[in-house]
Structure formats: structure tokens, C-alpha cells
Amino acid sequence: MKLIPLILMGCGGVGLQLIHHIVSCRSLHANKGVRLRVVGLCDSKSLLVASDVYSMELDDSILLEVCRVKSNGSSLVTLASSVVAGEHQAYSGPEVMRKVIEIASLLGKSKGLTIADCSASSETIGVLNQVVDLGCCIVLANKRPLSSSLEDFDKIYGDPRRIRHESTVGAGLPVISSLNRILSSGDPVNRIIGSLSGTLGYVMSEVEDGKLFSEVVRTAKTLGYTEPDPRDDLSGMDVARKALILARLLGLRINLDSIKIESFYPEDMGPSVMPVNDFMKNGLPLLDKDIEDKIKRASSNGNALRYVCMIEDSRCEVGIRELPKESALGRLRGSDNVLEIYSRCYNQQPLVVQGAGAGNDTTAAGVLADILDMQDLFP
Ligand SMILES: NC(=O)c1ccc[n+]([C@@H]2O[C@H](COP(=O)([O-])OP(=O)(O)OC[C@H]3O[C@@H](n4cnc5c(N)ncnc54)[C@H](OP(=O)(O)O)[C@@H]3O)[C@@H](O)[C@H]2O)c1
Numbered sequence: 001m002k003l004i005p006l007i008l009m010g011c012g013g014v015g016l017q018l019i020h021h022i023v024s025c026r027s028l029h030a031n032k033g034v035r036l037r038v039v040g041l042c043d044s045k046s047l048l049v050a051s052d053v054y055s056m057e058l059d060d061s062i063l064l065e066v067c068r069v070k071s072n073g074s075s076l077v078t079l080a081s082s083v084v085a086g087e088h089q090a091y092s093g094p095e096v097m098r099k100v101i102e103i104a105s106l107l108g109k110s111k112g113l114t115i116a117d118c119s120a121s122s123e124t125i126g127v128l129n130q131v132v133d134l135g136c137c138i139v140l141a142n143k144r145p146l147s148s149s150l151e152d153f154d155k156i157y158g159d160p161r162r163i164r165h166e167s168t169v170g171a172g173l174p175v176i177s178s179l180n181r182i183l184s185s186g187d188p189v190n191r192i193i194g195s196l197s198g199t200l201g202y203v204m205s206e207v208e209d210g211k212l213f214s215e216v217v218r219t220a221k222t223l224g225y226t227e228p229d230p231r232d233d234l235s236g237m238d239v240a241r242k243a244l245i246l247a248r249l250l251g252l253r254i255n256l257d258s259i260k261i262e263s264f265y266p267e268d269m270g271p272s273v274m275p276v277n278d279f280m281k282n283g284l285p286l287l288d289k290d291i292e293d294k295i296k297r298a299s300s301n302g303n304a305l306r307y308v309c310m311i312e313d314s315r316c317e318v319g320i321r322e323l324p325k326e327s328a329l330g331r332l333r334g335s336d337n338v339l340e341i342y343s344r345c346y347n348q349q350p351l352v353v354q355g356a357g358a359g360n361d362t363t364a365a366g367v368l369a370d371i372l373d374m375q376d377l378f379p
Helices: 013-024 026-031 060-071 076-083 095-111 125-132 150-156 175-184 198-208 213-222 237-249 276-300 360-373
Strands: 002-009 034-042 046-050 088-092 114-117 137-140 189-195 303-312 315-324 336-343 351-356
Touching (some): 002 013, 002 095, 013 034, 013 060, 013 360, 034 095, 046 076, 046 095, 088 095, 095 125, 114 125, 137 360, 189 198, 198 276, 198 303, 276 303, 276 315
Parallel strands (some): 002 114, 114 137
Antiparallel strands (some): 189 303, 303 315, 336 351
8 A cells, every 4th residue: 555645734625625525535445545644734833743653643533622622613722731641742833844854854755745736825835845855745725835936936937747737727627738738748738728717617607697796796606716815806817816926937027017908996995995895785886887898899799708818929918808709708697707729729629628627526626636646746
């Protein structure tokens, strides 16, 4: 049985679902001759680790208890005080990252320790920079490490065989692997265009059906499709981070501030100017007319209106675009992600990747598949 040691950073929606997947896939993995050994877990405040990371792991009963405690909104610290009984240890504050580095130096090169970043924080970048030098494999759902500085990107991507990050762009969809396959075959990719926000995909197709933009956004918030402040989706920043990751994979040496980002709302309706309730009640209706006009114009041109990322030559943009109704993006309905990749081989007809691009279940499944994908690197 091949034993794969794992440290999980982030026990939120995705991290906890990943734990559930790991536990429920035990017999499936055993049939494949592998076992995931979770040796450490951390949230924003603390780290829970097996006392002897060589021979011990956080067993399934502890993992499920972590799920229960974290689902109730408590910190891992609460759990640490009740379950630590010689088999586990808990660390807080600066000790957390120090301990992760220590474990990485013990299990990185020798055992292929995988560090999975399912946080939404930039604070993990420092530790990721260090563990790559210790031979660890890295799996990311967190977009920030690859969408921060080019220096961090280069460092974390130093050995492409040891990093997987499918969930940074399309949750569980095979976007990155498809792109990397094309690139590594020497087929030059000259254009990528995609709808990479399930929330904005939903909003645009509802508006296309004749509903008011303000009402659609309010409904999306009620259904839990948006962030608590929908402006986090409507700013386009999340799509821009995904676009930046794709652009960098194509070799563009750019940063977030080189991307032209079109926001749905003007600066004077931004979070620092207008409280969220005010925006939802009074700000949103002021945006209806403009979106309605754009939809009508697109329709009279035989096009559909979509919020997309576009990467072409050295250009990377994120915003509202008219697209042919019969294209994969034009046909998009609801919250699916769609990515069209154009290259020499996929010239007239692009390679299209489409499917659910969000959700804890799909995203965690993408992370788990990424973890297993690298295991052939180790004997
Ligand atoms: N959900 C999706 O559909 C989806 C799809 C694609 C990608 N993603 C990405 O997946 C990541 C996780 O998403 P989520 O929905 O699970 O987020 P979430 O529910 O907000 O959970 C984030 C977790 O990260 C922990 N955390 C914060 N700072 C940390 C640090 N410095 N070190 C270690 N852990 C830290 C938080 O700790 P506390 O519990 O203490 O707050 C929390 O447990 C995000 O980057 C997101 O963009 C999500």
C-alpha cells in the first residue's frame, strides 16, 4: 500500500468536504493500492497534528470530529483541547507555520508529503514558498498563491510535476490539465475565452431571459449563489484572478494590475463608499437600464451577452462581451463554467470544457483527484 501523507490548510466549505471525500473513498483508494494519511490540519488560528508524523495519522474518527466542530463554526483550538491525548498535538500562532515546515522537511523529499491549500488566504504563500524547496507536492484550491506576485508564482510553480491546481480555475473541471496537455504537445494556444464565474453566468442568463438585473442579483444572494456582499462577485476580481492564472500558464509575464477588469458597478457604489444593504436596495436598480440596453443591443446583433475572461496574444481582459449565440459561450445557461480554447489544432472549432464550476463537493473532488494525480512521482 502506498501511503500518501497530507497536510490540509483550510477547514471551510471545501476543506471539510475534502475530508469527507477522503474518508468515504477509503476502500476505493485501497483497491488502487493507496492510502491518504492526513497528518495535519489547520484553520486560520491553529494546527492539529499527529504526534509522530512518521507512523501516526489523524484517524477517521478525529477527521469526522473536525468536520463536526468546524461545521458548527468553532475553531480547531476547541477540538484540540478535547481530543489531544498523546496522539495529537495542537499549535497556535507563529508555531503553526514553523511546525508545518518542520513536518515538510521530515516528509517532503522522503515521503512525498502533499500540502493542500483550501484556504482563501494570502497568508499561506510564505509557507508554500518554503515547502517547495523541501520536495513537497502542492495542491491548490486557493487562487491567491498563483495570482499574487510573479516571484511567488515562479517559486511555487518551480517544479510543474509537483503542483496541481485544477480547482483554482474551474472547481473540478479539467481546465488546467486540458490546457497543459495542449501546451506540452507544442500546439500554440492563441486565444482563451471563458465564463468562469458560476454566479455571473447565472446572472447573465437570467437577465437575457428578460428579468431585471437588480432582481436577479437579489435572488442570487437569497439562494446563496453570491458572496455575502455580491459586489465581491460583481467586481470581476475573482474572474480576473482565474484569468491571470491561465494567462501565466500561457507564458504571459503579467500581474493582476495589468488586467483590464470591467466591474458591474461604478466606484461610487463600492464597498468603501456604500454599505451593502444600501447597495442592494438603492444602488442595484440604478444599474438595470445599462444592462438592459446592452442585452437589447446584443440581441439585435444576433449575439448573447456574457461576462468573460479573454486572453489573446499579450492581452488579458475581464468584462461584458457580446458573443455569437450559437457558440458554446452563447449557448450557456445557468451557472455552468465554459471555457473555449483556440490553438493551431483547435482552430475553427475550439476545445470546450464545460460543467459545474463551483460548489464544495465538485471543488473538493477536484482537489482529491489532484492529490492522487501526483503519486506516481514517488516509489
Ligand atoms: N467553494 C467553491 O465553490 C470554490 C470553488 C473553487 C475554488 N474555491 C476556493 O477554495 C478555497 C476554499 O473555499 P471555501 O469556500 O472552503 O472557503 P471558506 O469556507 O472561507 O474556508 C476557508 C478556510 O481557510 C481557513 N484559513 C484562513 N486563513 C488560513 C491560514 N492562514 N492558514 C490556514 N487556513 C486558513 C479558514 O479558517 P477559519 O475556519 O478559522 O476561518 C477556513 O477554514 C478558496 O480559496 C476558494 O476561492 C472554492
